[in-house]
Amino acid sequence: MEKLKQALGFGGILSQDDIDYIVSHFKVVNVKASAHFHLIDVVANEIAFVCKGIFRVYALDPEGTDVTKYFVRENQFMVDLESYYAATPSKDAFQAVVGSEIGIIHKAALNKLTEEIPNMYIFLKSITEAHLLNKIKDNDFLNFGDAKTKYLEFTRRYATLAQQVPQQYIASYLKITPQSLSRIRNELTKQKC
Structure with a gap:
């Protein structure tokens, strides 16, 4: 979970003690190629960090064909933000492209950490903004x-x-x-x- 610790150090917002405590709430999971971390029509209640591997995020077009929207790489967090924050069924699925290792934290645990660690909210806001900016940058050449x-x-x-x-x-x-x-x-x- 060393990569997760480095990611949590982003921006110097969290102390080393806070980082160690947060990491202790993550569960390490191995995901086989083609297996899913998250499915369409399920409410997202977990955030994952990709320690090793690649995931693709896809949705279904009107004909039911899956369309790859973007890829999540090592050292990146992944969650369907809209589903996670609005508690609505997800329109996207997250599928491992290769055998992968992820750290997962449940929404309830993250909410508890946000109450316990004052800077956690600031960290989550900065990570969310960075994630959204990366998505925009990642896809800018497609048009x-x-x-x-x-x-x-x-x-x-x-x-x-x-x-x-x-x-x-x-x-x-x-x-x-x-x-x-x-x-x-x-x-x-x-x-x-």
Whole structure:
């Protein structure tokens, strides 16, 4: 849980004693590839921290096809914020792309910690803001350029994801067909030769 301790040190808001106490409330869980941390239509009542691995966040389109919205990487927290704060059924699912290890804390435990540790509220607010800004930044390139340009930008920004995430999830995230992505990858491979 060393990575979680480092993440809780973000901004120097929490003391080392507070961090150690908070970490003691997290439960470490191993999640197999393709297994879910959170499902659609379930109210989010847990927050997870990705110690190791990658998750994809997806929703269902009107035809019932799952569409990858974004990826959660190591050293990031994950939760459906709207579901968590409004106590409404989630529209998103969180699925492990590869075997992963996460630390989970229940909402009740987090609420108790917020009452016990004065700076916890400030920390949660700063982490939430950072999370939202990262989501905006992560997706800013999806609205510009053709499929090849988007794929090249994805591989530039997220080289590790490009190597570890299955092609169909990358294609879904880039809003192109797996066949188009395969053509782009083949074209780029030929250009390197």
